[in-house]
Amino acid sequence: MRETDERSQQGGPGSRTVAVTVASRIEPPGAAASSSSPLVQRLAIIGLGLIGASVGLACRARGLAGEIRGADEDPDHCAQAVALGVVDWAAADAAVAVEGADIVLLAVPVGAMEPTIKRIVPHLDSGAVVTDVGSVKGLVAAVMERLLPGGNGVPGHPITGREKSGPHAASAELFVGSKCVLTPSASTDPAAVLRVRTLWRAIGSEVLEMSPTRHDDIFAAVSHLPHVVSYALMGAMLDLADGGDDLREFAAGGLKDFTRVAMSHPVMWRDICLANRQPILKMIGQFQAALDHLTVMINAEDGEGLYRQFASAKAYREGFGNGNDGDDRKRTA
Numbered sequence: 467m468r469e470t471d472e473r474s475q476q477g478g479p480g481s482r483t484v485a486v487t488v489a490s491r492i493e494p495p496g497a498a499a500s501s502s503s504p505l506v507q508r509l510a511i512i513g514l515g516l517i518g519a520s521v522g523l524a525c526r527a528r529g530l531a532g533e534i535r536g537a538d539e540d541p542d543h544c545a546q547a548v549a550l551g552v553v554d555w556a557a558a559d560a561a562v563a564v565e566g567a568d569i570v571l572l573a574v575p576v577g578a579m580e581p582t583i584k585r586i587v588p589h590l591d592s593g594a595v596v597t598d599v600g601s602v603k604g605l606v607a608a609v610m611e612r613l614l615p616g617g618n619g620v621p622g623h624p625i626t627g628r629e630k631s632g633p634h635a636a637s638a639e640l641f642v643g644s645k646c647v648l649t650p651s652a653s654t655d656p657a658a659v660l661r662v663r664t665l666w667r668a669i670g671s672e673v674l675e676m677s678p679t680r681h682d683d684i685f686a687a688v689s690h691l692p693h694v695v696s697y698a699l700m701g702a703m704l705d706l707a708d709g710g711d712d713l714r715e716f717a718a719g720g721l722k723d724f725t726r727v728a729m730s731h732p733v734m735w736r737d738i739c740l741a742n743r744q745p746i747l748k749m750i751g752q753f754q755a756a757l758d759h760l761t762v763m764i765n766a767e768d769g770e771g772l773y774r775q776f777a778s779a780k781a782y783r784e785g786f787g788n789g790n791d792g793d794d795r796k797r798t799a
């Protein structure tokens with residue numbers, strides 16, 4: 467049964483008052499940690515959308531955190547996160563949420579990472595570990611190095627998600643069976659890395675480490691380019707519609723499969739494109755070359771060349787599994 471009580475949470479200077487509903491602690495079967503020694507004493511989650519709220523739910527479901535505090539600039543997301551049991555408490559101002567936290571998780575769009583870190587730094591407990599979930603790592607790693615010089619900043623990126631956003635799209639099982647990449651530098655405190663690793667392991671992720679540059683090159687290819695291409699394809703369809711030829715009613719599974727990710731949050735993808743410009747531009751160039759190659763073969767009626775190209779693409783694609791990564795099992799909405 468859900469116990470609720472209404473209260474008003476007043477944030478720090480410049481913050482708004484957010485009315486929140488406090489839900490009782492979820493005590494799932496088989497919680498991983500006892501309430502006397504949770505993995506995290508006080509977890510602060512800044513950004514209570516899909517990923518931040520999923521981390522909160524995942525920690526709750528496994529009894530990993532003594533207390534979870536949240537912050538989000540959107541008061542509706544604060545209220546929803548509290549009502550869903552993601553956090554005990556939420557406010558608009560991140561500076562208030564991080565007070566007394568031993569782990570701070572930043573789950574805002576990549577473009578909001580630097581201002582958020584600037585805002586919280588003066589309010590962090592000494593020894594607090596700050597980590598993030600941003601899809602681009604070079605920029606966040608540089609900001610952490612600059613603004614968190616004690617080595618307590620651990621850049622991270624869970625490699626799972628979906629096209630939906632906001633706390634209602636969150637799931638406690640989102641990270642089960644997924645990978646999470648950490649990009650610590652030589653000056654990152656190994657104890658801080660271990661704490662973040664342990665947290666991701668406890669909510670179901672396999673943790674890998676690599677440099678931010680390597681990360682950003684890889685994800686420009688496997689994630690950022692596909693999203694850009696999907697948005698571009700929808701852009702081309704929209705141009706047809708603007709010209710009076712709206713063809714959506716004829717769309718079959720192919721177009722829908724291919725463009726699901728074009729329903730992702732535009733702020734998130736704007737920020738990723740701006741933060742990982744060069745690797746993404748390089749991949750767009752390679753994709754354009756691949757399209758040019760197909761253009762030449764189609765124009766030349768080169769059936770043999772087209773067959774070879776499609777057969778090798780089919781075999782390569784079949785080499786990494788089904789139509790999706792199995793995330794549908796974890797999707798709640």
Ligand SMILES: NC(=O)C1=CN([C@@H]2O[C@H](COP(=O)(O)OP(=O)(O)OC[C@H]3O[C@@H](n4cnc5c(N)ncnc54)[C@H](O)[C@@H]3O)[C@@H](O)[C@H]2O)C=CC1
Pocket residue numbers: 512513514515516517518537538539540543573574575576578582599600601602623624625626627628629630631632633731734738
């Ligand atoms: N959506 C996905 O599948 C994945 C997203 N990521 C990364 O996770 C981060 C969060 O993405 P999602 O949770 O999907 O987005 P979301 O849109 O669901 O959540 C973002 C939340 O941050 C809040 N927010 C935005 N600016 C803020 C600010 N300045 N201060 C406080 N709150 C702010 C928004 O109100 C929203 O509640 C992004 O950096 C994204 O690149 C990483 C892996 C997967």
Ligand SMILES: O=C(O)C(=O)Cc1ccc(O)cc1
Pocket residue numbers: 600601624625626627628629689727
């Ligand atoms: O919706 C999907 O399939 C995704 O690809 C989600 C996703 C988006 C951004 C990331 O950095 C990681 C995963």
